[in-house]
Amino acid sequence: MGSYATREASRAAYNRWYQAHPTANAERNKRDRVRVKQELFVLLGNVCSKCGYADHRALQVDHIHANPVRTKWHRGGVGLYRAILRGDYPLSDFQLLCANCNWIKRVENEEHGGNEFKYVN
Ligand SMILES: [Zn+2]
Numbered sequence: 136m137g138s139y140a141t142r143e144a145s146r147a148a149y150n151r152w153y154q155a156h157p158t159a160n161a162e163r164n165k166r167d168r169v170r171v172k173q174e175l176f177v178l179l180g181n182v183c184s185k186c187g188y189a190d191h192r193a194l195q196v197d198h199i200h201a202n203p204v205r206t207k208w209h210r211g212g213v214g215l216y217r218a219i220l221r222g223d224y225p226l227s228d229f230q231l232l233c234a235n236c237n238w239i240k241r242v243e244n245e246e247h248g249g250n251e252f253k254y255v256n
Contacts, residue, residue: 175196
């Protein structure tokens with residue numbers, strides 16, 4: 136069929152585009168995100184700065200003196216990690232916290248925006 140050649144040509148064009156745009160490769164992006172995360176984690180000591188917990192799955196980059204306005208565009212995830220690695224923010228403003236320590240800090244600083252979890256000693 137005539138359309139077969141067209142589809143082949145279309146596929147070839149797509150493949151050329153794909154090779155010219157490696158960031159369109161989701162798998163590569165995923166590896167890149169992991170690499171960026173690991174790079175930053177190592178720079179930040181690779182363990183929770185409060186309790187020493189070392190499992191990356193529960194470690195989070197914490198802005199030591201939280202300023203939601205300043206970090207508004209990079210509140211979390213790889214966007215923030217890249218910004219820190221680029222030098223957009225001083226590394227000394229950040230620390231690694233495990234999920235437990237991060238949550239405790241949030242409650243103590245009332246960063247969650249409400250009083251419902253406030254400690255009543
Ligand atoms: Zn911890």
